[in-house]
Amino acid sequence: MTSSQPAPGDRPAGPPSGADPVHVVLAGGGTGGHIEPMLALADALTRRTAAGGGTPRVTCLGTARGMETRLVPARGYDLRLIPPVPLPRKPTPDLLRVPGRVWRAVAETRQLLDELRADVVVGFGGYVALPAYLAARRAGVPVVVHEQNALPGLANRIGARLAARVAVTVPSTPLRGAEHVGMPLRTAISGLDRAARRGEARAEFGLDPDRPTLLVFGGSQGAASLNRAAVAAADALTAAGVQVLHARGPKNTEVTVPARPAGSAPYVVVDYLERMDLAYAAADLALCRSGAVTVAELSAVGLPAAFVPLPIGNGEQRLNALPVVEAGGSVLVADADLSPSWIERELLPLLTDPQALSALAEHAAAAGTPDADERLADLVLQVAGREVALR
Template identity: 35%
Template sequence: IWVGCYRGLEEQVVPAAGYKLETLPIRSLPRKLSFKVLTFVWSLALSLVRAASLIKKHKPDVVVGMGGFASYPMVLMAGRRGCPTVIHEQNAVPGLANRWLSKRVDLVALAYDDNQQMLKSSKNVEIVGNPVRSAVLAAERSEALKKLGLDEGPVTVLVFGGSRGARKINQAVVGSYDNFRDDQDLRIVHIAGMIEYDDVKDQIDKINLRTDKVKYHLFPYVQEMGAAYAVADLAVTRAGASTVAELTARGLPSILIPYPYATDNHQFVNAKTVETAGAAKIISDQDFDANQFHKIVSSLVHDSQELKKMHERAVRFGRPQAAQNLAAIIVRIADKTELKREERV
């Protein structure tokens, strides 16, 4: 059973995936003092009551919090009712909900070794990585090329900024196109996002020439990101937890441009962790432009040895078994709960 926020994205995604969804009226906590703080406090109070009701109704063997604000009332009330609890932290900088809960749960599962010191947990801690969808891991290059309508082609750079796109990244690609147009050893697969797509297409159409040697392919959105990763030799993107996990699980070298307004600057810390492992290069959002994009992409695309080293380091850093690792922990704790129940009987 999935518990999420009322009117959140999960209301579309979770039922479509075939899972039962319950919702809480929880709001996010404003980072600045304002009237919205009162709204948050009221929503938290209502959510705690609702969470207690859901625990009583479903009688779960274990409750797992994945770090969002909806997880806080559920995990807190589950613990108070004697139900085993687990939290998982996806980012290198723990979120506020997990920081609040870390002392209260039975087990803390982390994506990175580094964030153990940031959670003052007196309970068990295990490093599991970030779960990655099986479809992302299973995608094969030959089939992915067919799905995206591509041939074998040259070295492929995948550029994307999430489902909504990232204007800064999109404009860097458009602005550098003239520098790439004669590079026959390069293919750019550019996922601009649904909102940005028409604008990017108009700009590219104005500068695109029939004599261009670079292979440039523009998409508004790719439903199966595993296919996009499978055709790529290098990725240029933001540094969200899921993205970083998917890139490294597939062993894909990357150029990461952390979103500068992420809470606690966690995208930079995510990116720094991968860069330290030698699997990525970081460019700050402030410094990232068409010239920087052209410079770093050109240097890596034409340095097969460096790309190979980054690939090997990404493979070592990645945790493709993270989902199984986390699931095993949850089952283990649930089994202990069942055993205790049997002993009481």
């Protein structure tokens, strides 16, 4: 960066009241874990109105191969495409090609930021965020980083060094200048009143209105170890009066449970849950992975869980779950230790004890941050130099 290009911290405050609306550029393509908090922030920003300056404008950055090509337009936001920059996790010959890819992506992204007259760039990590951070630095546009996981990836570790502000979901996240704001979530989740929607939700899935309910899910594609353990524990659960709502994953059609004997609780198997808000409202306890969004959603709605961290990767899923577990709002079990007998021994007593469930739910809710979208919107607009109020 030459001396004529201002650093983000030196950029003057945004235009005065009456000028064009603040323009926020969001970089969070690739996986749902990046895209969902990006869109939740976009929704929070578009609920705001600046005095004399109109509603903030939002543009999302993504690549042609990511889920954002479907999800972003479906939510009504402008999507601009930039070249992807995959970052190898380990040293490989492909690492030698990264600098050239980064250079090209940064050049194209810088042109976009100039064209859009961006006031602030917000990145959520991944291969879309890194070029956005570097291009913003060159253009003198301030950067805000949001990290969803307890262990940050390479893009956000670099971005944090360039950022005006760094927001994190998990308080102990090791990033320079980290501020805990939580995970931005859809208002359908963050505003969910589980008790008020319980009857509707259980009717939607064909469940009994009054039985304790276990929700089993392993993400959009399901999880083989969770499927095996839950199905094998079906007889013990339903015989004890516990009903189950089990999302097996659309490719796992072999996962089935025979019809329950007369008098047993229902065991409902579905391929996919289109309405997670209703699934959460129907449940008293979840058995699930501990991806960052899942942990944030469950704690925001006060639904306790038995978290089964994904047994591959860098251990981030275990760290994602720890704050809620340590707060007494959930339990943790290693994937290798999950079994039908563990479910019978550890979960069945919880599910048949209303007081224990109530205490878990209370502690889970205390660990949540349902207003994280508004917190992050405040932070972003502060960096952009605008005073913007709720509509």
